[in-house]
Amino acid sequence: MFQQSINKRKRKVRKGSRVMVGFTLPVVILYSLFFLVPLLMGFYYSLTNWNGISKTYKIVGFSNYVKVIMNPRFLNAIWFNARYMVLLVILVTVVSLVIAMALNRTKLCSTLFRSIYFVPAILSLVTVALIWNELFYRVIPVIGQQLGIEWLSTSLLGNPKTAIYAILAVNLWQGCSIPTVLFIAGLQSVPMELYEAATVDGAGRWARFKNITVPFLIPVINMVIITQVKAGLTVFDYIKAMTDGGPGHATEAIGLLVYKYSMQENKYSQSVAVAMILFVIVGMISLITLRITGDKQVEGD
Amino acid sequence: MEQITKNSTKIKKGTSYTLRTALIYIFLIIGLIIILFPFYITIITAFKTTSESAANFFAFPKSFYLDNFKAVLQKANYFTYFFNSVAITVVAVVFILLLTTMCAYAISRNMNHSKYHKAIYYYLLFGIFVPFQAVMVPLVKYTGDLRLNNQTGLVLLHITFAASQAIFLLVNYIRSVPSDLESAALIDGCTIQGAYWRIVLPLIRPMLMTILVLNAMWIWNDFLMSLLILNKSPNTWTIPLFQYNFKSQYTFDYNMAFASYLVAMVPIMIIYAFVQRYIVSGLTQGAVKS
Numbered sequence: 271m272f273q274q275s276i277n278k279r280k281r282k283v284r285k286g287s288r289v290m291v292g293f294t295l296p297v298v299i300l301y302s303l304f305f306l307v308p309l310l311m312g313f314y315y316s317l318t319n320w321n322g323i324s325k326t327y328k329i330v331g332f333s334n335y336v337k338v339i340m341n342p343r344f345l346n347a348i349w350f351n352a353r354y355m356v357l358l359v360i361l362v363t364v365v366s367l368v369i370a371m372a373l374n375r376t377k378l379c380s381t382l383f384r385s386i387y388f389v390p391a392i393l394s395l396v397t398v399a400l401i402w403n404e405l406f407y408r409v410i411p412v413i414g415q416q417l418g419i420e421w422l423s424t425s426l427l428g429n430p431k432t433a434i435y436a437i438l439a440v441n442l443w444q445g446c447s448i449p450t451v452l453f454i455a456g457l458q459s460v461p462m463e464l465y466e467a468a469t470v471d472g473a474g475r476w477a478r479f480k481n482i483t484v485p486f487l488i489p490v491i492n493m494v495i496i497t498q499v500k501a502g503l504t505v506f507d508y509i510k511a512m513t514d515g516g517p518g519h520a521t522e523a524i525g526l527l528v529y530k531y532s533m534q535e536n537k538y539s540q541s542v543a544v545a546m547i548l549f550v551i552v553g554m555i556s557l558i559t560l561r562i563t564g565d566k567q568v569e570g571d
Numbered sequence: 572m573e574q575i576t577k578n579s580t581k582i583k584k585g586t587s588y589t590l591r592t593a594l595i596y597i598f599l600i601i602g603l604i605i606i607l608f609p610f611y612i613t614i615i616t617a618f619k620t621t622s623e624s625a626a627n628f629f630a631f632p633k634s635f636y637l638d639n640f641k642a643v644l645q646k647a648n649y650f651t652y653f654f655n656s657v658a659i660t661v662v663a664v665v666f667i668l669l670l671t672t673m674c675a676y677a678i679s680r681n682m683n684h685s686k687y688h689k690a691i692y693y694y695l696l697f698g699i700f701v702p703f704q705a706v707m708v709p710l711v712k713y714t715g716d717l718r719l720n721n722q723t724g725l726v727l728l729h730i731t732f733a734a735s736q737a738i739f740l741l742v743n744y745i746r747s748v749p750s751d752l753e754s755a756a757l758i759d760g761c762t763i764q765g766a767y768w769r770i771v772l773p774l775i776r777p778m779l780m781t782i783l784v785l786n787a788m789w790i791w792n793d794f795l796m797s798l799l800i801l802n803k804s805p806n807t808w809t810i811p812l813f814q815y816n817f818k819s820q821y822t823f824d825y826n827m828a829f830a831s832y833l834v835a836m837v838p839i840m841i842i843y844a845f846v847q848r849y850i851v852s853g854l855t856q857g858a859v860k861s
Binding site for chain 2: 287289290291293294296297298300301303304305307308309311312315322369372373375376378383384385386387388389390391392393394395396397398400401402404405408409412443448451452455500503504506507510511524525528529532538541542545546548549552553556557
């Protein structure tokens with residue numbers, strides 16, 4: 271009888287573990303079908319000379335990669351993304367932190383301020399980009415002329431030198447909202463007693479910020495940096511809607527290059543090769559950022 | 572909030588404090604103007620005729636001219652795109668919440684003793700490092716071959732590409748929730764499905780809120796994925812796709828273009844007005860916990 275109940279128990283456990291495997295299956299199957307398979311397909315096609323349409327193709331090894339890397343357009347895209355990412359990470363972190371600290375100090379209308387500062391985050395990137403597109407062409411040059419500022423008097427998007435900053439400005443206008451909210455939450459987690467104690471001990475404003483505020487904000491800063499690194503390396507919507515890579519190839523980001531090669535220029539195998547390189551770059555930079563920010567966190571604790 | 576101000580007044584009283592507060596407000600109001608300026612231009616331009624805008628772009632409209640909206644709403648089938656967006660967002664988010672919580676629950680309760688669960692956890696996490704653009708090109712061909720270059724396919728893709736982040740957030744969260752309650756329920760004869768539905772889901776509600784907010788915003792506003800999968804069949808477009816295509820069709824009539832931007836923004840603004848608190852708390856919850 272004892273044995274029987276053990277068997278029954280075992281059956282239940284086994285049935286339980288079957289359910290526990292079953293629970294994971296929908297996600298695992300979808301992920302394998304729509305993520306892993308396309309990733310492997312991409313790698314395979316990057317080794318062929320397929321143009322996306324023809325019935326036959328042959329394996330050409332890594333020559334697509336060589337072709338891509340030797341192409342100035344690709345190097346130009348990498349350079350664009352590198353600059354864009356660095357500026358985006360720094361500016362989003364600094365601007366959001368400053369706004370969050372200011373918002374955290376307000377008492378009068380603080381809810382109203384916070385609600386309005388968050389609004390850009392809920393809009394679609396395309397709508398925002400299209401609105402700013404019109405502003406850059408029709409509104410900002412007029413303001414520039416009125417104020418007599420020369421670099422503002424023509425469209426910033428039309429100039430190969432300034433287009434990247436115009437896109438960056440739009441990205442900041444929208445992209446600071448969520449980090450600001452996160453920073454406010456972080457600032458509110460700092461115990462007030464610490465500030466008081468530090469002030470009693472004679473710590474100045476900067477010393478308090480550096481030694482109390484920043485360590486408490488490290489987890490949020492890490493998260494903002496990690497998300498912005500990825501956002502900067504994969505920027506697409508703004509560029510597609512505002513400049514489509516132009517003027518010339520001045521704002522052609524890697525993501526857009528992948529899109530154009532495959533959808534508009536029939537360079538299918540080269541486009542997947544670029545995509546694979548992008549994958550390696552994003553993976554490596556994410557790992558490095560995780561490593562660096564992880565180290566900092568230990569110091570902060 | 573109150574405490575902070577009280578304390579800082581205690582610390583430093585006098586004119587320098589008042590001056591600093593004034594400077595903070597001036598800074599914030601300048602920021603407010605920068606944020607609201609595009610909305611102002613969008614609203615006034617949408618209600619003006621082309622000649623009115625040409626006369627003075629910045630002036631308030633003399634009368635509310637509604638033909639721009641009529642053109643956008645009727646000619647351009649706005650309501651079809653609106654319902655497409657709603658349907659895709661709702662269906663995808665419901666499935667994301669259901670499937671990722673099931674999966675994350677199984678992983679977090681078994682990864683210590685089951686090699687399978689541990690392996691799939693890392694397998695799914697791998698996706699966080701892979702940008703969508705790295706797989707998008709083969710994905711277009713592949714979904715086409717499977718005849719999934721339609722709204723069903725788009726929903727499946729949204730679920731797939733939401734999985735890694737959701738599993739990561741959920742597994743960490745569920746592991747911090749003690750399993751005593753479930754064990755008790757299982758001993759009392761509850762099935763695992765029952766324990767998941769009646770005990771685990773209510774316990775992880777804050778994290779569900781985070782995942783709901785993140786994904787609803789992401790899917791509602793998604794452009795690239797919809798562009799790749801749906802662009803060839805206009806009656807399946809979502810609002811961002813309609814925006815993009817409408818713009819290229821009416822490049823010169825910018826009053827109409829602004830009317831289209833306005834109608835694209837209105838639904839999400841209305842939702843925001845009502846559930847703003849939940850959106851903000853949902854976002855911060857996820858950040859603080861992870």
